[in-house]
Amino acid sequence: MSQRRTKQSYRPKRSADRPRAVALSVLEQVEQGGAFANLVLPKALRAEQQSNSKFSFRDSAFTSELVYGTLRQRGYLDTVLARYCSRPLSQLDPTVLEILRLGAYQLLFMRVPDHAAVAESVDLAREATSDGPARMVNAVLRSITRATEQEIDEVFDHITGHIERIAAKTSHPQWVAQSFADALTAHGRQPSDLERVLQANNKAPAVNLVARPGLISRDELLDESREILEGDPYPGNLTPYSVFLDGGDPAALPSIRSGHAAAQDQGSQLAAILLATAPLEGSDERWLDLCAGPGGKTALLASLAPKGTTVVANEINPKRARLVERSTQALDNVDVVVGDGRHFAAGYLFDRVLVDAPCSGLGSLRRRPESRWRHHSHDLDELLPLQRDLFQAGIRATRPGGVIAWVTCTPQVEETLDQVDMALSGGEVELIDARALSTGVTPDAINSDSGSGIAPYTVQLWPDVHNSDAMFIALLRKVR
Ligand SMILES: C[S@@+](CC[C@H](N)C(=O)[O-])C[C@H]1O[C@@H](n2cnc3c(N)ncnc32)[C@H](O)[C@@H]1O
Structure with a gap:
C-alpha cells in the first residue's frame, strides 16, 4: 500500500451508494444471519436490478467483488482494523464493524480512490446507524489511509507466532492454517509452501466445466462456450474432460441445460x-x-x-x-x-x-x-x-x-x-x-x-x- 493522504471532511447528508448498500445488506445476512453469500447475493442483485434501472452490470460486478472480497479477507481486515480502532472490534455494533470491513477492503485491496472509500463508508454508516458511529468510521478509515504500506506490513510482522502470523496475513482462522501446515508436511510438500497455498484459497476460481464423455466431447464444449459466452474458454490441465470458462454464465449453454456438461472442479x-x-x-x-x-x-x-x-x-x-x-x-x-x-x-x-x-x-x-x-x-x-x-x-x-x-x-x-x-x-x-x-x-x-x-x-x-x-x-x- 502506498503513502495515503485524504483531505475528506464532513459533507452534507446524502444517500449511500447502491452497490455498497447492497453489499452491506448481503454481508449482514451472511455474518449476522448465517446465510450463504452465493445464495443471497444473486437474489439481492436481481432485486436491485428490478427496482433500480440505473443499477448496471458494472455495479453488480462491483457489489460482488465487495461482498466476496470482504468475506475472504475478513481476518486480514480485522487485524488491520484492530490496530487503528480505539475499541476492541468485539465491542462494536455488528453493522458498524461490517461497514469498517467494507471500507478497509476498498482501501487495502481495490483501486477505489481513498476519498471515495472513506466518504461512501461514512454515508453508509450514517444511513445504517447515526452520526456518532459515522464519525468513528471516518476516523478509523482515515487513519488507515494515512498509514504507509510498511506500517500496514508491520501490523502483521508484530504477530509473534509463525502460524498465527501467516493465518492473519492470509486471512484464515489459526486452526485452519495449522491444519494446512500439518497437511502439507504429511502429503510431502514443504512447510514453506504454507503461505502460498493459503493465499490460493483467496483467489476466486474460474468456472470449471466437465464435458461428460459419450455425451459431448471437450472440443464440442469449447466450441459451444466460445460461440455463446464471452471471453476465451480453455481446456483444463488435469483431466481430458475439463474446460475453464473465461466469463459468462454457464447456465446459458445448451449442453449444461441438457446435462451433457456441468460445472465440476x-x-x-x-x-x-x-x-x-x-x-x-x-x-x-x-x-x-x-x-x-x-x-x-x-x-x-x-x-x-x-x-x-x-x-x-x-x-x-x-x-x-x-x-x-x-x-x-x-x-x-x-x-x-x-x-x-x-x-x-x-x-x-x-x-x-x-x-x-x-x-x-x-x-x-x-x-x-x-x-x-x-x-x-x-x-x-x-x-x-x-x-x-x-x-x-x-x-x-x-x-x-x-x-x-x-x-x-x-x-x-x-x-x-x-x-x-x-x-x-x-x-x-x-x-x-x-x-x-x-x-x-x-x-x-x-x-x-x-x-x-x-x-x-x-x-x-x-x-x-x-x-x-x-x-x-x-x-x-x-x-x-
Ligand atoms: C461430499 S458430498 C458428496 C458429493 C458428491 N459425490 C458429488 O460429487 O456431487 C457428501 C454427501 O454425503 C451425504 N451424506 C451425509 N451423510 C450420509 C450418510 N450417512 N449416508 C449417505 N450419504 C450421506 C451428504 O448429504 C452429501 O450429499
Whole structure:
C-alpha cells in the first residue's frame, strides 16, 4: 500500500451508494444471519436490478467483488482494523464493524480512490446507524489511509507466532492454517509452501466445466462456450474432460441445460476417472456411489462406465437425492436410492465403490468465502466417526477384488491419510498406487514431493499447484 493522504471532511447528508448498500445488506445476512453469500447475493442483485434501472452490470460486478472480497479477507481486515480502532472490534455494533470491513477492503485491496472509500463508508454508516458511529468510521478509515504500506506490513510482522502470523496475513482462522501446515508436511510438500497455498484459497476460481464423455466431447464444449459466452474458454490441465470458462454464465449453454456438461472442479473429475479406470479383474457391471448428492461424480462415473454397467447412487438427504436425479438426467444407467450409507445393503456386492464422504470441506475454501469462518476444529468430533462408518460400509459393499475410492475435499490429515491407514489396518483392503495411475490420466505431474507412509501412493491436489480444489483421492482393493 502506498503513502495515503485524504483531505475528506464532513459533507452534507446524502444517500449511500447502491452497490455498497447492497453489499452491506448481503454481508449482514451472511455474518449476522448465517446465510450463504452465493445464495443471497444473486437474489439481492436481481432485486436491485428490478427496482433500480440505473443499477448496471458494472455495479453488480462491483457489489460482488465487495461482498466476496470482504468475506475472504475478513481476518486480514480485522487485524488491520484492530490496530487503528480505539475499541476492541468485539465491542462494536455488528453493522458498524461490517461497514469498517467494507471500507478497509476498498482501501487495502481495490483501486477505489481513498476519498471515495472513506466518504461512501461514512454515508453508509450514517444511513445504517447515526452520526456518532459515522464519525468513528471516518476516523478509523482515515487513519488507515494515512498509514504507509510498511506500517500496514508491520501490523502483521508484530504477530509473534509463525502460524498465527501467516493465518492473519492470509486471512484464515489459526486452526485452519495449522491444519494446512500439518497437511502439507504429511502429503510431502514443504512447510514453506504454507503461505502460498493459503493465499490460493483467496483467489476466486474460474468456472470449471466437465464435458461428460459419450455425451459431448471437450472440443464440442469449447466450441459451444466460445460461440455463446464471452471471453476465451480453455481446456483444463488435469483431466481430458475439463474446460475453464473465461466469463459468462454457464447456465446459458445448451449442453449444461441438457446435462451433457456441468460445472465440476477438475479435482472431482480426476477422482471419478481414477475410480473408473483402476485395473480390475473379473466382472465390472455394478458400481456404487455411497454418498452421491448432488451427483457430480455420479454423472461422470455413469458416463465413463462400460455399456451394461449400472451405477447405484445412494444419498441420505432426499432433496440432495433429487439433485442426483437431475444431474444424471441425460444418463440411463443410474439408480438413485435414498438411505443412510452406513447401513447400505443392496443384496449383492459392487465392483467399484466411491465413498465421497461428508468432510470438513477445507479444500474448497476458494468457492465458499464465508465457510472458513463457520467451521470449527471440533467439527471433526462428529465427522470422523461418520467417515469411518461410511468407509467401512463402502468396503462391506465391495466384492473381493473390487476397487474402493476414498475421496475428500480436504487435505486434513485426520480425514485423509489417517482414515485410509485405519481402513488398511482392518486387513480387508490393500492400497492401489493412485498416483502412478494418475500419470496415465492427467498430463500434469500430480505430486513432485513424496511424503512418507502411504502418502506417495495417494493423490493430494492443491489449489496453488493444480488449479483445483484440494481433493484427496486414495484407491483400495478389497482382498477378502
Ligand atoms: C461430499 S458430498 C458428496 C458429493 C458428491 N459425490 C458429488 O460429487 O456431487 C457428501 C454427501 O454425503 C451425504 N451424506 C451425509 N451423510 C450420509 C450418510 N450417512 N449416508 C449417505 N450419504 C450421506 C451428504 O448429504 C452429501 O450429499
